[in-house]
Amino acid sequence: MESVTQVFVSGLLSGGVYSLASVGLALIFGVAGLVNFAHGEYLMLSMYVAWAFYEFMGINPYMSMPLNLLLMAGAGFLTFKLIMERILESDHSIQMLITLALSMTLQNLALMVAKADYRTVRLEMTNHVINAGFLVVSTPRAIAFLVAALASAALWLFLSKTYAGAAMRAVAQNGKAAELMGISLKRVYCQAFVIGITLVGLAGLLLSPVYPVYPLVGAGFSTLAFIVVVLGGLSSVPGAAVGGLVIGVVESFAGYFAGPAYQQAAYFLLFIVALACRPEGIMGARAGLEA
Amino acid sequence: MLEIINLTKRFGGLEALSGLNATVEEGELLGLIGPNGSGKTTLFNCVSGVLPPTEGRIRFMGEDVTGRKPWETARRGIARSYQIVRPFANMTVLENVMAGAFCRESRYSEAQKAAEGILETLGLSEKAPLLAKSLNLGERKKLEIGKALATKPRLLLLDEVMAGLNPSEVAEMAEIVRGLNRGGITVVMIEHIMEAITSLCERLIALNFGKLIKEGPTRQVIRDPSVAEAYFGKGN
Amino acid sequence: MKLTDKPLAATAALRDSIKKTPVMWALALLSLAPPFLTGSRYYQDIMALTLLWAGLSCAWNLYSGYSRRVSIGHAAFLGIGAYTSTLLYLKLGVSPWLGMLAGSAVSALAALLIGGLTLRLKGAFFVLSTIAFAKIMEVAAVTSKGLTGGSQGLTIHYDPSLANMIFASKSSYAALCWLYMMLCLLLCLWLERSRTGLLLTASGENQEAAESLGIHASAVMLAAFVLSAALTSMGGSIYAQYYLFMEPTSLMGLSSSVNFILLAITGGMGTAFGPVLGSMLLTPLSNLLRGGLTRVSGLHGFVLGLALLAVLIFKPDGILPQLRGFAAARLGRGGKRDA
Numbered sequence: 110m111e112s113v114t115q116v117f118v119s120g121l122l123s124g125g126v127y128s129l130a131s132v133g134l135a136l137i138f139g140v141a142g143l144v145n146f147a148h149g150e151y152l153m154l155s156m157y158v159a160w161a162f163y164e165f166m167g168i169n170p171y172m173s174m175p176l177n178l179l180l181m182a183g184a185g186f187l188t189f190k191l192i193m194e195r196i197l198e199s200d201h202s203i204q205m206l207i208t209l210a211l212s213m214t215l216q217n218l219a220l221m222v223a224k225a226d227y228r229t230v231r232l233e234m235t236n237h238v239i240n241a242g243f244l245v246v247s248t249p250r251a252i253a254f255l256v257a258a259l260a261s262a263a264l265w266l267f268l269s270k271t272y273a274g275a276a277m278r279a280v281a282q283n284g285k286a287a288e289l290m291g292i293s294l295k296r297v298y299c300q301a302f303v304i305g306i307t308l309v310g311l312a313g314l315l316l317s318p319v320y321p322v323y324p325l326v327g328a329g330f331s332t333l334a335f336i337v338v339v340l341g342g343l344s345s346v347p348g349a350a351v352g353g354l355v356i357g358v359v360e361s362f363a364g365y366f367a368g369p370a371y372q373q374a375a376y377f378l379l380f381i382v383a384l385a386c387r388p389e390g391i392m393g394a395r396a397g398l399e400a
Numbered sequence: 401m402l403e404i405i406n407l408t409k410r411f412g413g414l415e416a417l418s419g420l421n422a423t424v425e426e427g428e429l430l431g432l433i434g435p436n437g438s439g440k441t442t443l444f445n446c447v448s449g450v451l452p453p454t455e456g457r458i459r460f461m462g463e464d465v466t467g468r469k470p471w472e473t474a475r476r477g478i479a480r481s482y483q484i485v486r487p488f489a490n491m492t493v494l495e496n497v498m499a500g501a502f503c504r505e506s507r508y509s510e511a512q513k514a515a516e517g518i519l520e521t522l523g524l525s526e527k528a529p530l531l532a533k534s535l536n537l538g539e540r541k542k543l544e545i546g547k548a549l550a551t552k553p554r555l556l557l558l559d560e561v562m563a564g565l566n567p568s569e570v571a572e573m574a575e576i577v578r579g580l581n582r583g584g585i586t587v588v589m590i591e592h593i594m595e596a597i598t599s600l601c602e603r604l605i606a607l608n609f610g611k612l613i614k615e616g617p618t619r620q621v622i623r624d625p626s627v628a629e630a631y632f633g634k635g636n
Numbered sequence: 637m638k639l640t641d642k643p644l645a646a647t648a649a650l651r652d653s654i655k656k657t658p659v660m661w662a663l664a665l666l667s668l669a670p671p672f673l674t675g676s677r678y679y680q681d682i683m684a685l686t687l688l689w690a691g692l693s694c695a696w697n698l699y700s701g702y703s704r705r706v707s708i709g710h711a712a713f714l715g716i717g718a719y720t721s722t723l724l725y726l727k728l729g730v731s732p733w734l735g736m737l738a739g740s741a742v743s744a745l746a747a748l749l750i751g752g753l754t755l756r757l758k759g760a761f762f763v764l765s766t767i768a769f770a771k772i773m774e775v776a777a778v779t780s781k782g783l784t785g786g787s788q789g790l791t792i793h794y795d796p797s798l799a800n801m802i803f804a805s806k807s808s809y810a811a812l813c814w815l816y817m818m819l820c821l822l823l824c825l826w827l828e829r830s831r832t833g834l835l836l837t838a839s840g841e842n843q844e845a846a847e848s849l850g851i852h853a854s855a856v857m858l859a860a861f862v863l864s865a866a867l868t869s870m871g872g873s874i875y876a877q878y879y880l881f882m883e884p885t886s887l888m889g890l891s892s893s894v895n896f897i898l899l900a901i902t903g904g905m906g907t908a909f910g911p912v913l914g915s916m917l918l919t920p921l922s923n924l925l926r927g928g929l930t931r932v933s934g935l936h937g938f939v940l941g942l943a944l945l946a947v948l949i950f951k952p953d954g955i956l957p958q959l960r961g962f963a964a965a966r967l968g969r970g971g972k973r974d975a
Contacts, residue, residue: 144760195949201759202706206901207948209708209894214941220934324934328890332771335764374775377768384765385753448848474850486845488838490704499838502831503850511831551850 116365117358118244124357125254128350129312130330131337132261133305135349138338139281140301143193144204147212148334149327151306154215155181155313156322157223163230163317170230170317171252177314178307185306189299197298212331219324227321235318253315260311261350264304268346277301309334329373336380401426401586402447402555407456409442409610416442417610419456424555429581430588431601431618435631439610440590441483444557448480449473460555474503479553481544483560483590487532494519494528496543500550518546522576538569545576556580558589562596574600598622606630649829653908660909660956664821667916671810678927680806684878686919687813692871693899693911694820699864700897701824701905702833703840703857705755709766711892712773713743713865717872718882719777722790725800732801736873740866747865751858770893777884789883792876801877809878816874817912820867824908827860836860837906868896902947904954913956 134148158180162173170177192211196204237248268274279287280297288294313327320326337356341348356376363375402424409417417439424430432440445451447458449470458466465473479500488496497515505511519525522542527535535543541561548556558577562570574596581587581600591597597604597618604621606614608630614621621627654661667690671683692714700707720742721735730738754765777784784790796804803809827833839846839853846853876882886892897905903914921943925936947955 192945192949199952200704202704202763203948203952205706205708205760205763206894206897207945210898210941210944210948213891213894214938214945217934217937217941221932221938225933332764332767332890335760336768339761339764368779370775370779374772374779377771377775380768381750381753381765381772384757384761450844450848469852470844470847471850471852474848480848482845482848486842488841488845490841491834491837495834495837498834499846499851500849502835506831508829508831508834547845547849 112365115244116361118246119250120358120361121354122246122250122254122357123361124354125257126312126316126353127333127337127357128353129257129260129315130309131334131341131349131353132264132346133308133312134334135338135341135346136264136277136301136308137305139346140277141193141197141298143197143298143302144201144208145193145302145305146205146208146331146335147188147215148208148305148309149330149332150212150215151181151184151309151327152313152316152330153219153322153324153327154184155310156317156320156326157219157228159314159317160228160230160322164228169232170314174311174314178310181310182303182307184310185303186299188306189302193302194295194299197295212328216324216328223324225324227323229321230317232318247319249315249318253319256315257312260308261346264308264346273300333376336376340380340383401461402588403457403459404443404447405457405459407443407446407458408454409439409446409451410454415610417446417453420607420610420612422605422612422615424586424588426554426586427581427584428586428603429577429601430586431597431604432588432590432607433592433597433604433621433627434607434613438607438630440607441559442610443607444480444559444588444590447473448478448557474551474553477552477554478557479548479551479555480557481541481548481559481561483563485537485540485544487535487540487543487547489531489533491532492529493524493532493535493543496532497546497550500547503551515546515550518549521579522546523572538565541565541573542576545580549580553585555586555588558587558591560590560592562591562593570596594622649826653825653829657909660913663916664818664909664912667817667912668811668814671807677806680810682920682923684806684810684813685923686915687810687817688871688874688878689895689899689919690912690915691813691817691820692868693896693903693915694817694824694908695864695867695871696896697900697905697908697911698820698824698827698867699836699857699860701900701907701910702827702836703860704837704906705840705857706763706897707766707861708763708890708893708897709768709770710864710868710896711888711890712770713747713868714872714875714892715770715773715777715882715884715888716743716746717869718876718887719784719790719872720869721873722792722876722882723783726790726792731799732873732877733799736801736870739869739873743869743872744862744866747862748858751861751865755854755857755861767890767893770888770890774884774888777888784884787884789881792880794880801874802880812874813878816871820871821908821912823863823867828908832856832859898944901952901954902944904956907954907956910954910956914954917955 137143158177159170162168234248239246276292337352338349341352360372364372404422407420446453449468452467498511501511501514562573601618604618606627613626614624671680696710717739720739721732724730724735725732750769796802835851835856839856843853899914900911904910929935
């Protein structure tokens with residue numbers, strides 16, 4: 110029974126980071142209608158940035174967070190201006206292919222610049238654990254979970270309490286009507302994209318103390334985030350947050366009972382079954398951005 | 401030919417059709433009127449099988465077709481047009497109509513011949529090799545009818561085929577509809593253009609809030625106070 | 637105005653197609669020659685792969701190109717084909733020629749099951765479900781170590797003979813791949829001029845509108861999906877016999893699935909010759925880059941990725957329609973489609 114709790118909590122902790130990565134994707138999809146299959150590559154970028162700060166300047170990822178996030182926002186802005194802005198009206202499958210090509214480009218860029226080696230950020234606290242008697246929790250993972258939860262809550266507050274957030278929700282619900290009300294669609298799309306990329310960047314830097322970085326580290330995250338988002342009801346931000354936790358727990362249990370090789374298969378299987386039963390996503394409502 | 405018995409369709413708490421009873425006689429040209437949201441299109445959706453009714457039965461040519469899928473009702477002879485036209489945008493006009501013609505004809509060359517014939521009667525022959533997305537609205541509405549006609553229907557359900565057309569296009573469309581009816585096709589049309597309805601239809605059915613409020617000869621239904629009230633509200 | 641007075645029988649349709657696209661026909665037919673004209677095994681290898689991938693991408697196009705529903709999971713059928721024929725050959729001594737047919741049958745069955753579940757999904761949902769399917773198949777192959785050798789892979793013993801579908805010369809493989817490409821290409825050409833093809837395109841464009849015309853859209857799409865899967869699977873068996881080695885990730889991973897699509901999109905999806913043209917451009921390019929830019933690892937993928945981005949953003953319909961549009965404009969029949 111002890112180990113089941115342990116497995117559950119450890120799944121929940123990874124789930125927090127999955128949520129953070131997926132929330133950004135849901136925001137981008139919900140507001141701008143963009144399918145971003147290169148999402149995981151931005152996680153990879155921010156992990157490299159965190160590693161570079163640590164390796165060359167001795168700054169730990171938590172301290173370099175503001176600069177890192179600023180760089181990620183810049184990367185998001187550039188990507189939007191160079192690529193996304195041109196494909197806003199394209200078919201989803203075309204957007205998917207274009208962002209796949211982008212992810213291939215970024216992966217190979219990383220391979221060229223940083224080589225295929227696994228790079229790790231070794232903090233003093235990397236192996237530090239919090240021992241709560243029946244439960245052992247790694248400190249950096251607990252921090253990652255807490256920061257992820259805070260960031261998701263901040264996003265929720267932003268969407269529900271600020272004017273810019275309200276504009277974003279309006280655009281998600283009915284772009285044409287919002288435009289008539291004087292909201293510039295492109296600017297809102299751009300904001301949503303930049304926020305989404307910054308959030309996945311945050312997820313990356315939170316992972317960097319516990320996970321090695323290499324060019325393909327983000328590859329699995331794009332599909333994972335998509336599955337989370339679909340399970341969560343596509344454009345629902347809270348749905349994506351819950352979906353991330355669910356996937357984290359499922360993955361953790363599959364790994365514990367069936368072996369690590371089955372972790373991915375488990376949530377892909379869950380995904381197909383869920384789609385077959387409920388083509389609109391687990392949490393239902395597809396219209397508009399829920400916040 | 402078509403019997404609608406106690407038909408009810410609910411969307412969650414909203415009742416789009418409630419206990420509707422109506423019949424369509426073979427060979428007639430029937431008008432279906434009523435304000436927006438009165439259930440006209442929902443009725444078409446139920447009859448053509450796009451939506452399964454919540455309660456009630458639909459009988460076509462003496463056979464129960466309640467809850468049949470759209471392709472099944474189409475093969476039995478019920479064709480429909482959509483209010484918002486749905487051309488296959490990246491196929492040619494000819495191919496669009498052929499897609500309907502394959503309902504009756506499995507040979508490619510025969511389907512092509514049938515489709516060419518239909519385009520000729522609609523005056524669209526010139527446009528046959530163009531992509532459907534290059535057509536204007538009037539032509540798209542004609543194409544919508546052409547696709548439905550190609551399935552060789554006995555009953556044709558036309559959903560606002562004249563909306564958005566200019567007066568000369570409306571007149572042309574009215575001629576087309578009259579011609580089809582004279583050729584032996586039973587027609588039920590949803591329409592808001594009153595001149596078109598009074599000149600085409602002998603009989604009308606008026607709906608409001610999913611219920612039949614009046615049916616009978618055209619003049620009589622139009623002058624009925626309850627129909628006017630449904631459109632314009634009370635107290636005028 | 638009558639468009640055609642003669643009925644389009646199979647031979648007439650063929651003649652018609654040759655008349656309309658003589659350049660593409662010449663390209664497809666003549667692509668058999670180069671492997672026999674060079675003595676270099678390096679170039680023969682690239683040519684064989686070009687032809688094989690032309691066929692595979694055609695097979696993908698048969699469903700996804702004409703219905704416009706992008707499957708990013710076709711590598712699963714590639715894998716099923718490769719593993720079925722190889723396992724039958726290794727464990728039971730069945731000739732890969734028969735194994736290829738058996739693999740097609742297994743793939744068709746798998747497509748029937750998975751298609752029945754997922755084909756009704758729209759847009760991004762369908763695409764994601766195909767990715768998930770391929771991933772599940774990949775994981776299944778990695779974990780069934782006793783059967784597939786897991787990530788260590790399976791090796792086929794080099795024992796050249798026609799019955800074993802193993803050849804000493806690369807040009808023989810190229811000929812086999814050419815035959816496979818022609819089979820896929822002819823099926824696509826047939827589809828383009830058939831009832832099924834027209835109904836498939838209509839169903840893909842607007843399922844509801846197609847259904848109200850009496851088209852059983854989901855059945856038409858499922859049939860095309862199954863055929864496409866079976867054809868892809870045949871290519872998978874050839875792939876296995878060519879490399880004499882297979883490993884789950886390179887065979888069924890995402891990048892393998894994406895390759896099907898990139899070739900078709902670059903050439904022009906939904907056109908019979910598009911994938912052939914796409915493979916003739918990209919497969920050699922990608923292999924030559926890989927061979928030429930070895931000093932910096934990642935450079936070839938980076939260049940290829942940028943090239944694809946450019947094609948996809950600026951020419952999303954592919955190159956073939958562009959060429960056709962150009963030819964049409966010169967002949968003064970702009971806007972028409974020669975289908």
